[in-house]
Every structure is written in structure tokens, then in C-alpha cells.
Amino acid sequence: MSPTNEFDSHNAEQERIERLIVRYLDGASTPDEADEVRALLLKSVAARAMLHSYQSIDDCARVALNSVLSKPMAAAVAVRTRRGSWLAAAAGVMAAAAAIGLFVFPYDAGRDAARSPSPVRPMLAADTGNRSKPIVPQWVVDEGLSSPQAWQQLAPHRDVWNVCRDCVSVFDPQTQRVYILDINRAEVRTTPVWYEH
Amino acid sequence: MASLSGDRDQELIAAVRGGNRSAWDSLIRQNERWVRGVVFSTTGNPRIVDDVCQQVWAHAWQQFDTLAHDDKWKAWLYRLARNAAIDAGERAGRQRQLYGGSVEHAVVADRGPTPDQALQLQERHRRVLSAIQALPALYREPFVLRHLEDWSYEQIAETLALPVDTVETRLVRARRMLRESLNGEPV
Numbered sequence: 001m002s003p004t005n006e007f008d009s010h011n012a013e014q015e016r017i018e019r020l021i022v023r024y025l026d027g028a029s030t031p032d033e034a035d036e037v038r039a040l041l042l043k044s045v046a047a048r049a050m051l052h053s054y055q056s057i058d059d060c061a062r063v064a065l066n067s068v069l070s071k072p073m074a075a076a077v078a079v080r081t082r083r084g085s086w087l088a089a090a091a092g093v094m095a096a097a098a099a100i101g102l103f104v105f106p107y108d109a110g111r112d113a114a115r116s117p118s119p120v121r122p123m124l125a126a127d128t129g130n131r132s133k134p135i136v137p138q139w140v141v142d143e144g145l146s147s148p149q150a151w152q153q154l155a156p157h158r159d160v161w162n163v164c165r166d167c168v169s170v171f172d173p174q175t176q177r178v179y180i181l182d183i184n185r186a187e188v189r190t191t192p193v194w195y196e197h
Numbered sequence: 198m199a200s201l202s203g204d205r206d207q208e209l210i211a212a213v214r215g216g217n218r219s220a221w222d223s224l225i226r227q228n229e230r231w232v233r234g235v236v237f238s239t240t241g242n243p244r245i246v247d248d249v250c251q252q253v254w255a256h257a258w259q260q261f262d263t264l265a266h267d268d269k270w271k272a273w274l275y276r277l278a279r280n281a282a283i284d285a286g287e288r289a290g291r292q293r294q295l296y297g298g299s300v301e302h303a304v305v306a307d308r309g310p311t312p313d314q315a316l317q318l319q320e321r322h323r324r325v326l327s328a329i330q331a332l333p334a335l336y337r338e339p340f341v342l343r344h345l346e347d348w349s350y351e352q353i354a355e356t357l358a359l360p361v362d363t364v365e366t367r368l369v370r371a372r373r374m375l376r377e378s379l380n381g382e383p384v
Binding site for chain 2: 015018019022023026028053054057058060061062063064065066067068069
């Protein structure tokens with residue numbers, strides 16, 4: 001043990017002081033504990049070093065964590081678009097509303113021959129918005145459109161889709177909705193996400 | 198202690214049950230930051246937080262009817278977030294094994310008064326973030342909730358379903374580990 005550290009020979013005492021300092025930094029001290037910490041800081045270099053060190057770590061951690069984690073969820077799935085703030089706003093709502101409702105519709109084989117460049121719109125139905133209504137997820141065969149790349153090619157505007165691990169989002173300018181297509185290897189589940197002005 | 202799921206959450210949950218869709222949006226906005234914190238602290242990987250959070254909110258909506266006690270909303274959401282994060286972390290681990298990808302560090306953007314200072318700050322924050330990522334999840338979780346959301350020990354304990362003393366001990370140890378891992382480096 002280093003003789004230069006006045007705490008080292010008293011591990012139990014060091015732990016008690018460490019706990020006091022952490023409680024002090026976290027604003028969890030009782031008035032008596034706070035007084036004890038202040039007195040300790042006056043007389044102990046090691047205590048001051050510990051407080052300074054923990055305070056610096058706390059400050060850095062707050063900034064670092066906020067930088068990484070505080071962006072709104074909307075930004076996480078921002079639709080890449082050159083169409084300006086309106087679509088950006090749609091993208092914002094998209095992610096926030098990603099869990100709003102799930103309506104899944106069976107694949108209509110009759111559409112196959114006349115599949116539009118956008119495979120999305122025909123597969124969606126109106127939102128009733130009725131939360132109390134039971135939702136029965138249903139998987140549909142996607143006929144080879146399961147990969148993000150396939151959806152990308154068929155999406156009407158290549159710059160208004162976004163792919164994350166398990167989904168593709170597509171903004172439909174006609175219905176002014178953002179759709180999230182939840183991708184599975186063999187199946188596709190469509191999830192309309194509402195965008196309201 | 199008053200319930201952690203505050204009045205606002207309770208109102209929103211009631212509104213969601215009544216079919217109010219915008220209440221769900223508000224509920225997400227109100228809780229998304231700490232959910233992101235849980236996902237990050239479980240996986241230690243900021244790059245998968247966005248994806249996992251999407252899944253968490255989708256699952257939360259799908260399973261909303263299974264929320265039996267509204268005052269347990271945060272604990273319920275915490276479990277969903279943690280499970281999704283564990284699954285995603287395992288998938289990411291498998292992908293790293295398959296493709297030999299390296300763990301990437303998130304770029305922490307800082308605005309400093311000068312480019313040099315900004316760089317120094319950025320580097321400092323990156324080191325601290327790396328050290329946080331290297332903490333065992335056990336300690337990282339309360340540390341992140343404390344520093345991201347400024348939650349009290351009691352709030353963290355209620356969400357993580359742990360005794361307050363345990364939370365306090367983990368916070369002390371987390372800081373000690375960070376201090377040791379950053380030992381000698383000016384923070």
C-alpha cells in the first residue's frame with residue numbers, strides 16, 4: 001500500500017468516506033453527512049482529490065451520455081430526404097409513432113401482375129385509431145421482397161426510405177403517412193404510422 | 198416514496214387506454230430518454246440504441262394491454278427495454294463474431310470555443326464514454342440513469358426493482374471503477 005495515500009491503510013474508512021462523497025455529489029447526503037464531508041474536505045488532501053476526481057467524471061459523463069443518448073427517438077429513424085422540413089417533420093413523427101398501431105393485411109396475389117413501383121400503399125388500410133379494438137398481427141408472404149434492398153428498389157423515392165435492422169420506413173406523399181415495414185426473412189409485416197399535420 | 202410513475206404518466210396511460218393516440222406519443226416523449234439510457238447501459242453500445250428503442254416502443258404498444266398496474270409502468274417498460282437490449286446485444290455480438298466488426302465508439306459532438314478546445318473536450322468525453330461502456334452492466338445501469346436523467350437513488354431503485362442500498366453501492370463502485378480505469382488520465 002502506498003504510504004502517500006492517507007486512505008490506503010484504512011480500507012473500511014476509505015470506503016465509508018468514498019460513500020459519503022458520492023452521496024454528497026449526488027445530493028443524497030443528510031445535513032450531518034454534508035457537514036462531515038465539508039469538514040473532511042478542509043483537512044484531507046485525499047478527500048479533496050477524490051471529490052474532484054468524481055466530480056470531473058460526473059460532469060464528463062453527463063455531457064457524454066447526453067450527447068449520445070438524448071437525441072429524440074425521431075432522429076434515430078430520420079427519413080433521408082431532400083424535400084425539406086416538412087418531410088423531416090414527418091420523419092420525426094414516424095419514429096415517435098412507431099408503436100401506435102399495427103394493422104396487417106394479407107398479401108393480395110391479384111396485385112402481383114400490376115405491382116406498383118411502391119409496394120406499400122396498396123397493402124395498407126385506414127386507421128381506426130381504436131386502441132380498444134383487439135389487434136391480430138398477421139404475417140404475409142412478401143414474394144421475395146423481404147430484403148431491405150428489394151424494398152429500396154421498389155420504393156418510389158429512394159431518398160425517402162430508411163433502413164434499420166428490422167424495418168424499412170417509407171414516406172407516402174399521397175397519403176402523407178410514413179409506413180414502417182417490419183422485415184422478416186420470409187415475410188413482411190406492414191405497419192402504417194400516422195402523420196398528422 | 199411517491200410512485201415513480203408520476204401523475205403525468207398516469208394520465209397519459211389512462212388516455213391511451215381510452216383510445217387517445219396522441220397520448221401515446223406524449224408517453225413516448227416523456228419516457229424515451231431514460232429508455233435510451235437503459236438500452237445503452239444494457240448493451241454498452243450506443244450504435245444500436247436507436248434500433249432497439251424502435252423495437253421497444255413497438256413492443257410496448259403491442260403489449261400495452263398486459264400492463265396490469267399503471268403505477269408499475271416504468272418498471273414494466275424497463276423490463277421490455279432491458280430484454281430487447283439483451284437480445285439486440287446478443288445479435289450484435291454474433292454479427293461481430295461473423296463479420297469481425299470492431300466495436301465503434303460514438304462520436305461525441307461538443308462545441309468548444311476553439312477547434313483545439315473542442316477536440317480536447319471531445320477526446321475527454323470519448324474516453325469517459327468508453328470507460329462507461331467498459332463497466333459491467335450491473336454498475337453501468339444505475340450510473341447511466343443517474344447521470345442521464347438525474348434520478349434519485351429511490352427512483353432508480355424502483356425502476357430497477359432493487360433495494361436503495363444496492364443502488365447506492367453500485368453507484369459508488371461504478372465511480373470507483375471509472376476512476377481506476379481513467380487513472381492517470383486527466384478527466
